[in-house]
Amino acid sequence: MSWTDERVELLKKLWNQGLSASQIASELAxxxxRNAVIGKVHRLGLSGRAKSPAPQQARPRKPATRAPSHPMTHTAPAPSPVARGNLAVMPKATPIVAPLVELAPAPVAEVVIPMSxxxxxxxxxxxxxxxxHGDPTSEDFRFCGAKSPPGAPYCPFHAQIAYQPSLDRRRSAAKFAAS
Structure with a gap:
């Protein structure tokens, strides 16, 4: 492969006509x-080229939709304005807030485990x-030792403490933070 003067002139002509590097490579054979054409174009400094007159069509815009600021907040549908045109006054939508439902906590049975x-x-x-129970570094450190169900690490009382539903954990954390 060699770049003869005729090939360079043909390259310049095809490049200025707006052909792609692949098309020029197939013409030159x-x-x-393609990469050789691109390299030669850069070495010759042929950056300006004729662009194909392909008009770009503007895509239609989608209407903007706003999500409510809070998932429990709903906006009431606004009544249609009385006036029409650019002077119409649109009444503001008033948010409707759903009341929070407070669930009663499940009763927890107190179990006292004897020291024995x-x-x-x-x-x-x-x-x-x-x-x-206690500080693991002290000599008084012990484990509960009560009977636990097969395959469970804790007795029923300690299992209630260890495995709380997430809603109960949030509620007790909120009570703790409030006090």
């Missing part, structure tokens, strides 16, 4: 690739509650 049931890690078995 003789082992000249608390066990060390060496005494802990598969059917015993693994709820920790």
């Amino acid at each position: 003789g082992g000249i690739t 049931e608390r066990v060390t890690i060496m005494e802990l078995r598969d059917t015993m509650c693994r709820w920790p």
Whole structure:
């Protein structure tokens, strides 16, 4: 492949006509690739080229829709304005807020675990509650040791504390923050 003077002149002519590098490479043939055409165009400094007169059609715009600012807020449909045209006054929509429903907390049974049931890690078995009591670095540290259901790590009382539904956790966190 070599760039003869005739090929360079044909390249300039085709480039100014607006042909693509691929089209020019197929016209020139003789082992000249698209990338070779692009490289030669840059080396010759042929940046200005005729553009094809392909008019771009404007896409129609979609009407803008606004989402409500809060998922529980709904806007009442506004009545149609009395006046027409650009002087029409549109009444403001008033938000309707749904009231929050407060659920009653489930009663929690208090269970007092006697000190005799608390066990060390060496005494802990598969059917015993693994709820920790105290500071793990102290000698008085123990586990609950009450009977737990098969496959469960905690007794029913400690399971209620450990596995709270997310709504209950938020409610108790809000009560804690309020006090």
